[in-house]
Amino acid sequence: MDKTKPATRPANPRFSSGPCAKPPTFSLQGLADAPLGRSHRADIGKAKIKAAIETTREILGIPAYYRIAIVPASDTGAFEMAMWNLLGERPVEMVAWESFGAGWVTDAVKQLKLDATVHTAGYGQIVDMTTLDYDKDVCFTWNGTTSGVRVPAGGHAIPSDRAGLTLCDATSAAFAMDLPWDRLDATTFSWQKVLGGEAAHGMLVLSPRAVARLKSYTPPWPLPKIFRLTKDGEMIEGIFAGETINTPSMLAVEDYLFALDWAKSVGGLQGLSARARANYSVIESFVASHDWIDFLAKDLAIRSTTSVCLKFTDPRIADGAAFAKAVAKRLETEGVAYDIGAYRDAPPGLRIWCGGTVETRDVSALMPWLDWAFTAEIAAQKAAA
Ligand SMILES: Cc1ncc(COP(=O)(O)O)c(C=O)c1O
Numbered sequence: 001m002d003k004t005k006p007a008t009r010p011a012n013p014r015f016s017s018g019p020c021a022k023p024p025t026f027s028l029q030g031l032a033d034a035p036l037g038r039s040h041r042a043d044i045g046k047a048k049i050k051a052a053i054e055t056t057r058e059i060l061g062i063p064a065y066y067r068i069a070i071v072p073a074s075d076t077g078a079f080e081m082a083m084w085n086l087l088g089e090r091p092v093e094m095v096a097w098e099s100f101g102a103g104w105v106t107d108a109v110k111q112l113k114l115d116a117t118v119h120t121a122g123y124g125q126i127v128d129m130t131t132l133d134y135d136k137d138v139c140f141t142w143n144g145t146t147s148g149v150r151v152p153a154g155g156h157a158i159p160s161d162r163a164g165l166t167l168c169d170a171t172s173a174a175f176a177m178d179l180p181w182d183r184l185d186a187t188t189f190s191w192q193k194v195l196g197g198e199a200a201h202g203m204l205v206l207s208p209r210a211v212a213r214l215k216s217y218t219p220p221w222p223l224p225k226i227f228r229l230t231k232d233g234e235m236i237e238g239i240f241a242g243e244t245i246n247t248p249s250m251l252a253v254e255d256y257l258f259a260l261d262w263a264k265s266v267g268g269l270q271g272l273s274a275r276a277r278a279n280y281s282v283i284e285s286f287v288a289s290h291d292w293i294d295f296l297a298k299d300l301a302i303r304s305t306t307s308v309c310l311k312f313t314d315p316r317i318a319d320g321a322a323f324a325k326a327v328a329k330r331l332e333t334e335g336v337a338y339d340i341g342a343y344r345d346a347p348p349g350l351r352i353w354c355g356g357t358v359e360t361r362d363v364s365a366l367m368p369w370l371d372w373a374f375t376a377e378i379a380a381q382k383a384a385a
Pocket residue numbers: 017018073074075076077100101141143144145146169171172190192199
């Protein structure tokens with residue numbers, strides 16, 4: 001059973017689902033233009049932040065009349081900012097199909113104590129979006145990073161004439177999947193995800209309807225300064241034009257600009273999506289030709305092309321969690337794959353990030369190693385029995 005080690009290793013073993021691999025052309029030298037030691041309110045700082053906002057708009061095809069802000073605390077900060085500012089005006093449909101969505105449910109039910117209807121689906125599945133009441137507000141996650149599922153392309157079921165707002169956590173979908181901006185009222189994502197940027201800053205994209213809600217509705221709970229988007233019933237417009245609420249890291253801004261430039265160089269959203277699909281396809285072929293591994297998401301239509309979640313199905317495996325952990329450890333020890341153990345709350349297995357910053361040849365090089373680690377672990381389990 002001692003399968004020899006494959007001859008080739010991935011040049012980059014970084015397959016973490018966040019922070020994700022940096023763009024292949026990245027080097028610290030590429031950040032040399034960061035205005036370090038300067039005020040973010042100086043012209044140069046503001047110009048950089050504005051460029052980050054507008055290049056995001058350009059690559060993602062966000063309409064000119066949508067507002068985009070860089071906000072504190074990464075995707076979590078951005079999504080909670082949306083929840084705390086927008087919700088409470090009407091009942092809310094809370095939709096969760098994995099760990100992060102479940103976190104937003106906790107926010108809505110236990111913290112904000114909203115009139116909430118909770119819709120959940122188990123790991124590997126999603127809630128049928130056609131069953132939701134879009135006259136209420138709806139909070140959902142486009143791509144479940146911890147379960148490897150996504151809203152099916154063209155299958156979101158969000159009507160254009162909805163009365164409620166849609167709040168979408170799109171952190172592992174933005175820059176990898178098409179997002180229907182006309183159906184999304186508050187959309188959030190972080191830099192550390194698909195573009196491999198640095199953590200700590202989040203993006204908040206608001207539709208005109210979300211802005212109308214902000215102007216017409218004041219939530220009954222206190223809002224800390226870090227969440228405040230309005231003053232005296234008017235939008236604080238500077239936030240959407242480069243004047244962040246508090247001090248951002250100009251090094252992280254420069255890093256995001258670097259990633260955006262690289263994204264443009266590979267064809268923007270279409271290029272990035274194609275790279276993710278190519279990476280996913282390598283794993284799909286591997287799964288199709290090996291009977292001991294499968295996707296957590298059975299249904300192809302909802303299978304993520306960024307956070308690809310796998311489970312071991314071999315009946316010889318005695319302890320699924322210990323087995324998956326041991327396989328991930330072997331791969332890490334060999335330096336061929338870092339951080340690919342399933343998320344702590346998810347079913348045992350592996351999660352291989354396939355977003356655009358990952359090179360397809362590295363995913364290809366990893367596959368024989370999966371085979372090797374699986375075989376080695378089955379042998380180890382047998383020897384220990
Ligand atoms: C779907 C989803 N939502 C929220 C988060 C939290 O993101 P952050 O740590 O950038 O705030 C993550 C992180 O992995 C995520 O995958």
